[in-house]
Structures are given as structure tokens and as C-alpha cells.
Amino acid sequence: MSQVQKILVVDDEPDLQMLMMQRFRQKIRSKEYEFFFAENGQEALERLTEITEISLVLSDINMPKMDGLTLLNELQQFERTDIKAIMVSAYGDLENIRTAMNCGAYDFVTKPIDFKDLETTIEKTLREIERIQQSKDLERQLTSLTYDLDMAARIQQKILKQDFPVYQDDPRFDIFAHMMAAKHVGGDFYDFFKIDNDRLAFFIGDVAGKGIPAAIYMAVCRTMLKSIGSEVIDPAECIFKVNNMLIPESDITTFVTVFYGLLNIKTGELSYCNGGHNLPYLQSAGGEVTELKDVGGLLLGKFDDAPYEKHSIQLKPGDTIMTFTDGVTEAEDEDGGFFDEERVEDYLRKTADKPLVSKVKGMFLEVMKFTGSAQQSDDITVLAATYTGDQQ
Numbered sequence: 001m002s003q004v005q006k007i008l009v010v011d012d013e014p015d016l017q018m019l020m021m022q023r024f025r026q027k028i029r030s031k032e033y034e035f036f037f038a039e040n041g042q043e044a045l046e047r048l049t050e051i052t053e054i055s056l057v058l059s060d061i062n063m064p065k066m067d068g069l070t071l072l073n074e075l076q077q078f079e080r081t082d083i084k085a086i087m088v089s090a091y092g093d094l095e096n097i098r099t100a101m102n103c104g105a106y107d108f109v110t111k112p113i114d115f116k117d118l119e120t121t122i123e124k125t126l127r128e129i130e131r132i133q134q135s136k137d138l139e140r141q142l143t144s145l146t147y148d149l150d151m152a153a154r155i156q157q158k159i160l161k162q163d164f165p166v167y168q169d170d171p172r173f174d175i176f177a178h179m180m181a182a183k184h185v186g187g188d189f190y191d192f193f194k195i196d197n198d199r200l201a202f203f204i205g206d207v208a209g210k211g212i213p214a215a216i217y218m219a220v221c222r223t224m225l226k227s228i229g230s231e232v233i234d235p236a237e238c239i240f241k242v243n244n245m246l247i248p249e250s251d252i253t254t255f256v257t258v259f260y261g262l263l264n265i266k267t268g269e270l271s272y273c274n275g276g277h278n279l280p281y282l283q284s285a286g287g288e289v290t291e292l293k294d295v296g297g298l299l300l301g302k303f304d305d306a307p308y309e310k311h312s313i314q315l316k317p318g319d320t321i322m323t324f325t326d327g328v329t330e331a332e333d334e335d336g337g338f339f340d341e342e343r344v345e346d347y348l349r350k351t352a353d354k355p356l357v358s359k360v361k362g363m364f365l366e367v368m369k370f371t372g373s374a375q376q377s378d379d380i381t382v383l384a385a386t387y388t389g390d391q392q
Contacts, residue, residue: 005126006051008036010044010059010071011088016113023115041066045074048083055129056122057085061096069096072103082132084125088113160190164357172265173200174356177383180327180364186379187214187256188325189222193230198266201229204383205258206277206325213254220249221256221300235260235273236310243275243300243308250301257299259323261385268315268387273308275300278326281344283359285318287352289345292321317389320356322348324363327380331367334374339367356386 009020017037027033036051038044040063048054057075061068068087075083084106089096097108106125109118164176177190187207195201203225207214224242232238239260246256257277263270272280272292276299282290295309315321324344331339347366351359360382367380 004031004034005056005129006034006036006054007056007058007122008038008044008047008051008054010038010041010057010063010068012039012060012063019113019115023119040064041068041071041074044071048075048078055082055084055133056125057083058088058118058122059085060088061093061100062090069099069103072100072105076104082129082136084129086121086125161192166192167194170265171388173263173385173387175200175202175383175385176356176360177204177381178360178364179379179381180376181379182327182376186381187218188327188379188381189218190323190381190383191222191226192383192385193226195230195233195262198264199233200263200265200385201261202263202323202383202385203229203258203260204277204323204325204381205256206327206379206381207256208254217249217254217256221246221258225258225260229260233262234310235262235271236308239273239275239297239300239308240306243298243306244304246301247304255299255301261321261323263315263321263385263387265387268317268319268389269312270315270321270387271310271312273297273310275308278324278329280321280323281348282313282315283320283322283348283352285316285352287349289348291341315387317387320359320384320386322359322363323383325379325381327376327378328363328367328382330378331371331380332374332377333370334372339370343370356384360384 009017020035021028024033028035036047036054038047042065044057044059059068059071072085075085085104087100087105087108088111089108090111100108106128107121109121160179161177166175175192179186179188179190188205190204192200192202205221207218207221224245228241229238232241239258258275259272259277259280261270261272274295274297276297279291279294282292293311295311297308298306329338329340329344343366347363351362354362363382364380
């Protein structure tokens, strides 16, 4: 046992105290057991109130003031599953033994006491008590962990922009995003910000892994992208710098994919760079859907000085760029089939005339209808931006 086990002996025979101290003197000296004594049930209850570490009660049944059976009933008021009682009864007193077991006694021994049998019974009971205490410790740890995860989830939701619509005073564009984590917290992320009055930067990323480690790495990636993107206008140069900055922060299993876009909300020109991420789709105002040109680009956080390229396209008023993580295309149904890119394209063709918020939320609804009761195995994130044109 890792700590001293406190045992309360309840008996009105003084000789029993001496016998217990003699029989278990070795365990007392080695600080495995510590004994406390009471002469009746009432005194035992006082002891249990004073010394809350007592977990094992060895009690006679026949005692003055308060007998052992009454004591057993009173023990239920403590509401402690880790208090176990061993009852001592006269040999052949089956009625009291049966009553004691029905009242919650864990085990019993008979008089005259066979100390070898008593020692075995005590050890068995203490093992059960230790198991219960370990279970309670695990439950407390789980409660604490759940609280921490809930707090982490709230922090992550605050990190990711949640208050839509944004930039309501600028009618030249619209943007909306949402993330649904597979666990309490996820490794997907997104962000967007104005570099100046006419340029909007936006990005979406997916960190390898799930849970707290991915969420921490996600926060680092997002911070770096926003910081460098605020100073470096070229998307390829921004991704290049962030990649080299991430390498010292990565371990053998950690990396991130990123799509980074820069929209001139005055002219409609979109410049972008891709770092190993799913290619977004361009949804025209008329409903035509095309995948953006693949400009290559390795995932971030693995390869020093990896090359990245920028590509530019011209958007027309009403055009929407739909970006997403592989949690969308790799969402599985109950038979193991993937949602895949074709379903994304089909969905976009049918939603050209819908408001941007409805398009994004509808994508999540399509994925959820497809997966049904299948468990979500990956974070799902969608970010979409619509160029509405210079209306000033």
C-alpha cells in the first residue's frame, strides 16, 4: 500500500485492542496500518467524524449504547463508498450476519477470532477500498480534465472569429466561416483581416492531429500567419516565411496545411498561395463551379526554404471563393464512403443564389446528412468570401 491505512476497531472488550496491536505490530511499525479504537457505535461515529481518513471499520455486533447493526445503518449517512465494514459476530449467529450483510457490511469474521483469517479479510477489504479510492481519483481527474477541455474550447472559439457579420460598413465583400471540432478542441483554424482599406487577407488551415496538442499548434500557426501577413503583402512570401518559422516549433508528427488568399476588394483581383491544402472552389454568380488552379506548395512545418508560388485570378461581382478542410471531403458515412469533392461541387452548383451564411451552414448540413450516425473523425471547417464589387 502506498499510504498508511487507517482502521477503526469498534469493540467493548479491552483485550481485543491489545491483541490487535500485538498481531499487527509489524504492519504498525512499517506504517502500513494505523489503528483507532472505539467501545461502541456512538463513539465510533465520533471517531469517523474526527478522522476522515479512516476507511475500514472492524466492528462487533453486540455492544452497549449503539450496537454494530445500528452503526452500519448510520455509516450510510456518510455517503462514502470507500468506507467498508467488517463485522464480528458469534459463531453460528447467522441471523445477525445476514442482517449485517443486508445493511451494507462488506464481510464478516466470527468469534473466537481466527487472526490469520482476520488478516486475510482485512487485506482483501483494503484492496477493494484502494480500488474504489483510485476510481474516485480518476473520476476527479476526469472532471478536472473535462473542465480544462471545456475552457480550452471556449478559448478556441474566442480565438476564431464568431461575431458575424463583420465589416458591415464595407459592402464590397462578404465573408463567413465556421468550425466544428471532432473533439472538445480542434486543429483546424481560419482568420481574415484587412491589410488596408482595399485589401482583405484570409486563410484556412488544418493541423495534423487532434485535441489539445493540435489546438496549441493551431494557435501558433494562426498567430504567425496573421503577424507576417500584416507585414508581407505577397501570399507566397508570407507562406514561405511562416513555414521556416514553424519548423523549430514542429516535431516529427506535426505539420499544417494552409490556403492563403489576398482579395483586392476594390478591383476583385484574388492572389493566393497554397501550402498542401485542399484547393478551394470558385462559385460564379451564375452557378458555374471551378476548382482554383493548383500552384503546388508543400505543407508547412517540415521542409526548410520550401518554394511557394503565387497565382492571381480576376473575380467578378457575385463570385464566391469556398475554402474548406479535408474534414468536409473525407467525412465518412456509415458504410465508410467519403463525402468527396464531387458532392462539394454539386452542392455549390445548387446554391449560387443563396446568401453566403446559408451557403456555409448548408455545407455543414449536407455533410451531417451524409454521415448520419457515423462518428465524426476529423474537424470540419469552411470559410467563404464573396466579392460583391466596388459600390462606392
